[in-house]
Amino acid sequence: MAFPIVKKTYKAEDLEIDPYEVLRYLGYKKELVTADDLAQVEGFFSEARSCMKPAACWGRFEVELLPENKISFPYGEVYSADLTKNLKGGKVPCYEIFLFAATIGLEYDRLVQRARISSMAKASFLNAIGAAAVENVCDQLNEELRQLAASEGKLLRPRYSAGYGDYSLENQRGIFDLLTPAKYIGLTLKDNLIMVPEKSVTAVIGIGAE
Numbered sequence: 001m002a003f004p005i006v007k008k009t010y011k012a013e014d015l016e017i018d019p020y021e022v023l024r025y026l027g028y029k030k031e032l033v034t035a036d037d038l039a040q041v042e043g044f045f046s047e048a049r050s051c052m053k054p055a056a057c058w059g060r061f062e063v064e065l066l067p068e069n070k071i072s073f074p075y076g077e078v079y080s081a082d083l084t085k086n087l088k089g090g091k092v093p094c095y096e097i098f099l100f101a102a103t104i105g106l107e108y109d110r111l112v113q114r115a116r117i118s119s120m121a122k123a124s125f126l127n128a129i130g131a132a133a134v135e136n137v138c139d140q141l142n143e144e145l146r147q148l149a150a151s152e153g154k155l156l157r158p159r160y161s162a163g164y165g166d167y168s169l170e171n172q173r174g175i176f177d178l179l180t181p182a183k184y185i186g187l188t189l190k191d192n193l194i195m196v197p198e199k200s201v202t203a204v205i206g207i208g209a210e
Contacts, residue, residue, distance in 0.1 A: 003059060003060040003061075004059070005057055005058070005059045005179060005180065005184060006057060006058055006059070007055065007056070007057045007184040007185065008055065008056045008057070008058070008141060008144070009053075009054065009055045010054035010055065010056075010137055010140060011054070012049040012050070012052035012053070012054060012104075012133075013049060015049070015052070015054060015133050015136045015137065015140075016136050016139075017045065017048075017129060017132050017133050017136060018132060019037075019038045019041040019042055020033060020038075021132045021135075022041045022125070022128045022129050022131075022132050023037055023038075023041060023128070025127075025128035025131050025132065026124060026125070026128050040125070041125060041128075041129070044122070044125050044126060044129060045129070047111070048108070048111070048126055048129045048130070048133070051105070051107045051108045051110070051111040052104040052105060052107075052108055052130075052133060053103075053104065053105030053106075053107060053108075054102075054103070054104050054105070054133070054134075054137045055102070055103060055105070055137075055184075055185040055186075056100055056101060056102035056103070056137055056138075056141045056185065057100065057101055057179055057181050057184035057185050058098055058099065058100035058101075058141065058145065058179075059098070059099050059100075059178060059179055060096060060097070060098055060099075060207075061073070061074050061096065061097055061098075061099060061178065062074070062095060062096055062097075063087070063094065063095065063096065063097050064095070065084060065087060065088065065093050065094075069081040069084045070084075071083060071084060071087070073174060073178075074178055075171075075173075075174030075175070075177050075178055076174055078167070078171060078174075079166070080165065080166050080167040080168075081165075081166055082160075082164065082165030082166050082167055083160055083165070083166075083167040083204065086157050086158065086160050086206060087157060087206040087208075089157050089158075089206070089208065091209075092208060092209040093208070094157060094206035094207055094208050095207075096206075096207040097204050097205060097206050097207060098145050098156075098204075098205040098207065099175055099178060099179055099202070099203070099204055099205075100138075100141055100145075100179075100202065100203055100205070101175070101176075101179050101181040101185065101187050101200065101201070101202045102134055102137040102138050102141060102185075102200060102201050102202075103134065103137075103181075103185055103186070103187050103195075103197050103199065103200035103201075104130060104133050104134050104137065104197070104199045104200075105186070105197055105199075106186065106196070106197045108126075108130050108197060108199050109196070109197045109198050109199065111126060112126045112127055112130065130199040131199065133199070134199045134200060134201055135201070137201075138159065138201050138203065142156070142159060142205065145205060149207055153209075154207050154208060154209060155207075155208050155209075156205050156206065156207060156208070157205060157206030157207075157208055158205075159203040159204065159205045160203060160204045160205075160206075161201060161202060161203045161204070162175060162202060162204075167204075169193050170193070172189055172193050172195075172202060173189065173193075175202050175204075176188075176189045176202075179202075181202075187200050
């Protein structure tokens with residue numbers, strides 16, 4: 001059965017950006033975070049949100065788990081013991097997956113680039129805020145897909161991105177071929193496998209039987 005690619009947009013003001021999570025990205029230990037540290041992070045939130053255009057697209061595809069930790073995706077056959085373990089996580093292995101791509105938009109990259117000219121410290125904070133923001137886009141979409149699966153009596157496996165474990169970054173090419181995120185959310189892939197905009201995420205989510 002063929003499923004369409006679905007586009008989702010979100011409001012920057014609705015993203016839940018935890019200042020503790022931002023500081024974690026910067027190497028802070030939670031127990032050592034001070035009120036001044038939190039205030040410094042939150043001081044950048046208004047400017048950061050003004051440049052965010054959160055969006056995502058997702059599709060539903062069939063997969064087949066093959067012998068010797070190989071997986072047949074619509075874009076080709078892949079070896080990954082780690083992703084195979086993920087997709088076999090329940091009593092019944094996954095025969096379908098959600099693929100998604102999420103971003104907070106190109107203007108945010110430009111904001112960080114401008115900040116680098118005047119203050120590398122500010123740029124570092126904005127980078128970490130952007131990383132936390134796009135993860136929240138992923139979390140919101142993940143919850144929507146969980147609810148969709150639950151309406152069918154199914155459960156989702158934890159999301160898994162190319163570049164994790166032995167699911168190589170090269171799989172980005174196949175993911176982009178399937179999702180065509182440039183068409184839906186303006187997300188492209190460079191020859192060196194860097195995504196543009198940089199504050200973007202792609203992931204696989206296995207759909208398992210309950």
